[in-house]
Amino acid sequence: MVYRKLTQALVAFGLMLLLASATYGQTETRQGSSPASSGVFAAGDYWDGFTPDNLTPYTANRWWRETAGADALNNHTFVHMGNQDRLWNVPTTMWPGGWNYSQYWSHNMRIVEFNPDPNFFPTSPHSSANKANYSFGTFGSKLAGVNDPSRNYVRLTKWVDENKRTQVIYEAGFPTTLGIDVKIVARQFTCNWSNLNDFIIMEVTLTNKGTLDVNKDGVPEKTGNKINALCLGWQGTPSISHYFTTTGGRGNDFNVGRNTGYVGDPDPDGAPWDMVVSFPGVDPTRVKPDRTVDAGRSNMGVNGAQVLKSYTDVWTFNSFLAVKQGTASPSNADKTTIFGTHPIGTGAQRGWYHTVMQGNGIGGFGADAPPTSSTPEGLHKIYTGAWYQNGGKDNNAANQNFNPNPNFFASGTAGNPLTFVPKTTGATRPNGDKKLYSEEVGVAAFSQGPWEDGKADATTNYPTGYGKWTKGFVFEHTYGGDIMNAVGPFSLGVDESITVVWVQGGGYRLEGVQRALYTARWAYQNAWGAAPGGYNEAVLPIPPPAPVISVSGAPSGKTLIRWDGRAETDPLFKGYKIWRAQPFPKFKMIDGGMRGMDRYQEQMDLGETKAAFLKPVNPKFDAFSEVQTLMQADSYGPYRLVKVIPQAQLSQYASASGAFKYAYEDKDDDVLQGFTYFYYISAYKEGTFTGPGGTTTTRLESHKVNVNGRSGLWMGTYPFANSPLNAFLPKDLASQRLLGAAFVLAPDVPKASDIASGAVKIFVKPNPYKRTALFDVGLEHKVAFNNIPDNSKITILDVAGQIVFQQTIQNPTNGTFFWDLFSKDGMEVANGLYIYIVEYPGGMERNYLAIMR
The missing domain is CATH 2.60.40 (Immunoglobulin-like)
Known part of the structure; x- marks a missing residue:
């Protein structure tokens, strides 16, 4: 009755009902929540997660594609990276750390073996012409070694020195169906100078134990088994514009240029960059057949999903640093391919001897994939595509030719790499893959752009080796096939070990990710030893410990x-x-934002990041009217x-x-x-x-x-x-x-007696609430009830006297209560005039609140 009387003199405003935002659940992956955990990296400026295959049967921290458990024969991934479910409950290729955007839908690593024995895997569940000769290497709960904690383990991501907080490490290990034990060590740094915190380096040690159990039944098909032609491949699905909400859910903007490709231009030392990149290109609907874009429409660099977007130009990259005999130590001998070459290539030949492919039209888990492409046979041939005459470089399955590449081989039987005979003289780069497709078809290898030509801005060139892209390819990703980067094939005798060293990271524009890769290569050559004890961080630039x-x-x-x-x-x-x-004050990303992330810490003058520490906007960008979102x-x-x-x-x-x-x-x-x-x-x-x-x-x-x-x-x-x-x-x-x-920032909890005496006033800010409050962050909306005593009850009524919201405040940590503008029934409240009543020990305060969105 009291509440209704309070409304009699009020005139209702017009109402506009807003739909509540959709919310999503998520799977918990909290450090320290269980003995086994995914490796989540959130210490540097590049965030990502690692889910090794041996987590699948034991915890909820598993990849959403492989939900049938560890013993499913159609599993194919030995380590999944990024999202564990379709809700992106852990970081996935996020740069800078804490920004709510991701570049990849998912990305993973696989190992695949070719064996000439027709009885190698006769019961393979995969459908391909030669399925018995191929198998993925995956974990199984009955494999030899699963009960040995030195072979089967997953450890929490941790600080190498929790007092210094300069480096984090993650480790996992497990046996596989191929008889190969996998050991994973991943590292990240936190120093922001020279892009040291913009990448994660992962070492994958593969040791052939010789115990083959491809059907995962715990009964080995063979012991003393030699690995004949093993390849390791990474592949990912670039989406460029996934974003994460304040509720932990996700969304996407499908109107950005989802570009991916390979950069083969020379670095500052003259060797090819040999890097796979993903980046936001021009909206493909704007690119004409002659590859031009109308003036004012070149919107490369837009990751955002707002109606009015933001210029951010965030890129990601990955590259293989080494494949070593034994541990990852740079002093160890390189592991040669079965053809006797360096695993990657050195100097001017960097990148020659491994494979980069784009899966549209040839497979790799895309919607337009041929039936055999996602099988062990299909992926083995794609992962080793450089060595074939045409492994799929033109994205046409009908043109794939699995005869030996004539640039490098003298002879061999189609589809059987063990028979390929290298030339004794005159061998050149095997070119069956896509990575340097521009050398064959020219600018047609680039579906658009490339939009980086060596210029930092319209009048300033980057230093030699940075920011220039003329060699390689660009492909517009349409969810029809992944981008792939692979090494191999390799042979492994029983008890032989090799270590593949791979790096991924992020940055601003092409120059930013190139600097991160250059630093990663330098760090590996200067600081690495046998993991984890042989590593020497002291040779790197190390800042003082971060204060608590x-x-x-x-x-x-x-x-x-x-x-x-x-x-x-x-x-x-x-x-x-x-x-x-x-x-x-709110700002436009193009005026600062990502442009200052690499260098702002150099500033010693107080205030916002100075212009001297902001990197330039791509001079080819001209869609300025479209990037007006205030952030x-x-x-x-x-x-x-x-x-x-x-x-x-x-x-x-x-x-x-x-x-x-x-x-x-x-x-x-x-x-x-x-x-x-x-x-x-x-x-x-x-x-x-x-x-x-x-x-x-x-x-x-x-x-x-x-x-x-x-x-x-x-x-x-x-x-x-x-x-x-x-x-x-x-x-x-x-x-x-x-x-x-x-x-x-909130006031202390006031005494009820101070409210009653008038010494302290209860008030609401902002009032009226118009569209948004200055203290709203991101997509949230709220009003603040200030100076609320303990044991108070807040009641909010509409003009009809109906209770919209009510809550008792007990044991508050401060004197402010935020109302998120949702009713007690979970609906976002409409525009209008509301009455609020605060009942506190010894008194009551009532007043009005207007919502005008």
């Missing part, structure tokens, strides 16, 4: 940041820098420099509290209650530090692994997925801190 921090509200109503002093153990330590990302900073950035504290001034900020040594109160005018912020503190040191190609810097600093107190390891969901509808958003504050969840 906490972020909270100060009594003044501003932000208080505390941190410890572990960084000062570095003898070259010189000070700290405090960084803040905030949701306002908000988030955990990935962009960050502004708030404070530089040199070592000599540290005593001014000494404020011991528990494990923390220092404190800084951010009193900036932009720091307002009710708004969302992301803070991190970097530690820097000074000296002379050398990187790839002889580059040097005088300052190194830790990166954003500690945003809002973040641990730098995966905590089950994304930092931006902060909706209450996200089932895996941690509920306890400690876990939210380790996740790096958004920090909302």
Whole structure:
């Protein structure tokens, strides 16, 4: 009755009902949640996940394509990367880390063997002409070695040194049907200088135990088995524009240019880049038959899914670094192919001896794939396509010719690589694959562009070897076949081991991913040894340890940041820098955004990233009217420099509290209650530090692994997925801190007596709510009820006196309650005038709230 009386004098506004957003569930993959876990990398600026095949029968952390369990004979993947289910519950090729976009639908690795024995796999479930001669290598629960923890294991992703937080490592191992034991070691760095944190290097050690059990029944078909012609292939489905929501779900924009291809131009040292890339090209509907695009319509570089889009130009890449005998140590001998060549090629011949293919028309799990293409036979022939006369380089299955490539071989039987005889003289590059298709058909090898010609902007050239693409191919991906990158074939005697070293990463424009690959090759040659003990990180540029921090509200109503002093153990330590990302003012990505991610940390002047540290926009881009979306900073950035504290001034900020040594109160005018912020503190040191190609810097600093107190390891969901509808958003504050969840500056919980006396006022912001609030982040919408005492009940009514929402506030951590504008029935509320009542111990406050979207 009281509620109804309050409405009698009110006039209702017109209403507009908005549909609630669709939500998706997800599978939990939280570090530390089980003895076995996927390898989720979220410490550097390139995020991805690894699901080894031996996880399938034991946990929920499995790939959605292989749900029949480990013993299904049609399994084909020994390690899946990225999404474990169709909801992208773990990171998938995300750059920069924490940005809510992904480049790949999925990507995976497979090993495939060819054996001339017609009884090698006579019961193969796959349908192809010579199915008995081919088999994938996959895990099975009955294989020899499954009960040996030294052969069958999965370990949590962890810091190599949790005090320093400069490198993470993931390890897994398991036996396979081919009698090959797989051992995986993957690593990631966190230093942002020279693109050290833009890639993940994976070592795959393959040891032939000789115990063949292709039907997974636990009874070996053969012992002492020799591996004859093994290939290892990576393949992926580029979609370019998958995005993730605050609820942990996903969506996609199918109107961007989903481009993938191979870059074979020379690097700064003169050797081919030999890299597979994916990137957002021009919308293919705009590219004319003569490959031109109308003025104002060249929209390459758009990853976004907004109506008005954003220029981001994020690329990903992968490449094989080495195939070694024994461990991954660069000093070990290279493993030669069965044809006696280097596994990849060196110098000017880098890339000659491995295969890159695009699966449209020839297979590779695409919709237009021939029936045999996704079988062991089909993929073995595609993965070794360079060695054939035509392994499918023209994307026409009718033209595939599996005779030996005449550039390299003198003779051989079609389809049987074991019979191929190399030329004794005059051998040139085997060209049965697609990677350098431009050498045969010219510019027709590029479905569009390429849009990078060596120019950073209209008047400035990149340094020699960077940003230029004239050799290779570009293909517009239509979900008809994957891009593939493979090495082999190799033979392995019993107890022989080889290690394949592969790298993947991301960056801004072609030049960015090229710099990441160049650094990865340099890091491998300089720092690698036998994993994990032989690795020597000390030869790389290493910043001081990242401080452990906490972020909270100060009594003044501003932000208080505390941190410890572990960084000062570095003898070259010189000070700290405090960084803040905030949701306002909003900005256009083309004005900054991804352009500053590689270099912003070099800045020592306070404020937003200066122009000197922003990379240029592609000069071929001219669709400026289409990239007007206003964006908000988030955990990935962009960050502004708030404070530089040199070592000599540290005593001014000494404020011991528990494990923390220092404190800084951010009193900036932009720091307002009710708004969302992301803070991190970097530690820097000074000296002379050398990187790839002889580059040097005088300052190194830790990166954003500690945003809002973040641990730098995966905590089950994304930092931006902060909706209450996200089932895996941690509920306890400690876990939210380790996740790096958004920090909302809020007042302390007031005393009810202060509200009753009028010393403190209850108020709602914004009021009226118009379309969005400044403190909204991403797609969220909310209003803030401020200065709410403990044990208060908030009731919201419509003008008819019906209860729309009601909640009792108990044991709050601060004095602010956010209402997400959803009713008690789960529907988003309509425009109109509402009454809110706050009943607190000893009193009641009532007032009005207008929603005008």
